[in-house]
Structure formats: C-alpha cells, structure tokens
C-alpha cells in the first residue's frame with residue numbers, strides 16, 4: 092500500500108466527527124473553488140464514473156464510498172475514478188496559503204475502499220474508508236478476513252505494564268490489525284465463532300469492525316457459570332483473568348451519563364443495552380452477578396442500569412479499594428496494576444449486595 096498508517100474510518104462513526112474539517116478555510120479563492128468543486132458533484136455518479144468497469148452492485152458500493160468520504164469533507168471529483176490517483180483539496184488544511192491540491196486520493200480498482208494522505212508537511216492528514224459490503228455480512232468473519240496478526244513486542248509490552256500476561260492475551264485471542272502500527276484487536280466470539288471485533292490503538296482511539304454483533308465480550312466464558320462478573324472494558328476483563336476469574340464478560344460499549352429516570356423500555360426499544368438482551372440465554376442461568384464497573388459516576392450509573400435489567404436480587408456491586416485518603420481506584424486494571432491480583436480478587440469477593448428495596452421488575456432472569 093502506498094500509504095502508511097491509516098485509520099479505518101468506515102467502522103468508526105465517532106472518529107468521523109472528530110476529524111471533520113476544521114480551522115480556517117484559507118483564502119476566499121479557496122472557498123470559491125471548493126464551492127465550485129462541490130457543484131461538479133451534481134453530475135450523476137454514472138457520468139463521473141464512466142471509466143469504471145464494475146457492475147451495478149459495484150457502482151452502488153462506489154457511490155456509498157463517495158458519500159462516506161463526503162462526510163469527511165472530501166469532494167470526490169473526476170480524478171477519483173477507481174484505480175486512479177487524484178489530487179484533491181484537503182478538507183483539513185485547505186491546501187494552506189498556496190491553496191494546493193495537497194490531498195492524494197485513491198479508490199482501489201475494486202471500489203472496495205479509498206485511501207488518502209495530505210502531502211503538506213504541516214497537515215499530513217491520512218485515512219481510509221471502506222465501502223459497506225452488505226452482501227458479505229452473512230459471510231463468517233475470520234481472523235484472516237479481518238487481517239489480524241500476532242501481537243508485536245510493543246503491544247505485549249503495553250499489556251505487561253498493565254500486568255496482563257501473554258498467556259491471558261493468547262487465551263482471549265487478542266491480536267493486532269495487520270498494517271497498523273498499534274491497533275489492538277479484541278475478538279468478540281459466540282460459541283467459538285467470531286461475531287465481531289473491536290479495535291483500540293495505544294493512543295486510545297476506538298472503533299469496531301463493521302457488522303460486529305451487539306454482545307458481551309467474553310460471552311463464551313460465562314455461558315456455563317453460575318456466578319459471573321461483568322466489567323466495563325476489554326482490558327478489565329483480561330485483568331480479572333489475572334486475578335483468577337475466567338467467568339467474566341465485559342460490556343461492549345461505554346457507560347451512560349447518568350441513571351435513566353424513566354421506566355425500562357421494552358427489549359426491542361432498549362437500544363443502548365441491546366447487547367444484554369442478545370445474551371439473555373447466557374445471563375439467565377447465573378444466580379449471582381458481580382458488577383465490577385468503573386468507580387466514576389458513569390460506571391456507577393452503568394452498574395445501576397445493568398442491575399435494573401438483570402434483577403437486583405442477584406446483583407452485587409464492587410467498591411474499588413482506596414487509593415489514598417481522598418480517592419479510590421477506578422477500575423479492575425488500576426487495582427491489578429497498583430495493588431496486584433490478590434487485592435483485585437478480594438475486591439471482587441467483597442462486593443456489596445444490591446438487594447432489592449422494592450419489587451422492581453426485571454426481565455433478564
């Protein structure tokens with residue numbers, strides 16, 4: 092690939108927002124030119140892509156790709172024909188004072204993805220976008236199809252600093268994305284089959300594979316357990332393993348801002364917690380559920396929301412140990428890293444009952 096490290100923007104809507112065009116628009120000439128450029132967009136894609144030899148399905152894929160990059164402010168013009176390289180205006184730096192067409196943009200011949208890089212030293216914005224291939228969503232995801240490879244020493248070192256061993260990483264199939272310098276991949280499995288994958292760079296950028304099932308991370312580890320632990324992140328799940336708890340799963344997404352005051356929505360409308368309903372068969376078997384979410388306010392709200400759905404009578408909540416006179420550790424990995432596996436195990440074992448104060452209904456039992 093002619094481009095170096097790039098971010099797979101397609102499957103990371105959060106990232107899309109963060110790299111929207113920003114800063115000044117440069118000269119007014121640049122602004123006029125950019126407006127003119129976007130007007131050429133009104134030509135039907137078929138006309139612009141007359142050199143494209145793909146069929147109708149490929150054309151749809153290409154159009155989708157164009158819409159995707161348009162969201163980032165990249166205006167695909169004629170030079171963006173698949174297989175060709177074009178110099179476009181960079182939406183990030185607008186080509187600087189000279190208003191250069193500094194963004195080298197390329198859509199691969201198959202139309203499956205686009206990549207770009209701004210060649211202005213001060214900018215260097217680069218990325219990739221993938222056409223959504225709906226037809227392939229029914230195809231079994233594999234480590235090969237996701238281009239996963241064994242962890243580099245750098246990432247193994249990153250985990251070692253967090254007191255997570257290579258053995259634990261291996262048992263959980265933690266790998267890295269091929270071609271990326273530092274994207275850790277956390278495979279989501281159901282009955283041993285890959286049903287999704289989440290990525291995280293060492294710089295804390297997160298995204299997930301397109302088509303990732305909404306499910307708990309580590310689901311297979313709780314399928315037969317009578318007592319289970321639920322944590323708030325993949326690294327916390329790995330941390331619990333270091334403390335001797337295999338029967339642990341992590342929620343796939345972050346915590347809510349606060350506890351909802353409304354009643355529970357019906358399962359089909361409960362979008363934020365769909366992953367819980369999707370794992371209902373696994374969860375209803377457990378007689379004791381220990382919620383080991385983060386100690387901060389969102390983490391506590393998450394514990395509350397989970398307990399509402401799981402039934403408070405079988406939920407226990409962990410209080411993380413004190414860090415000093417004024418504060419406590421925030422999550423499982425912090426405790427493992429600073430106090431060690433024994434303290435982490437004790438914190439889990441000493442969780443407080445969330446015993447119901449009223450006969451609140453719960454549905455996942």
Ligand SMILES: [Zn+2]
Pocket residue numbers: 181182183184185186193209210211214215216
């Ligand atoms: Zn630029």
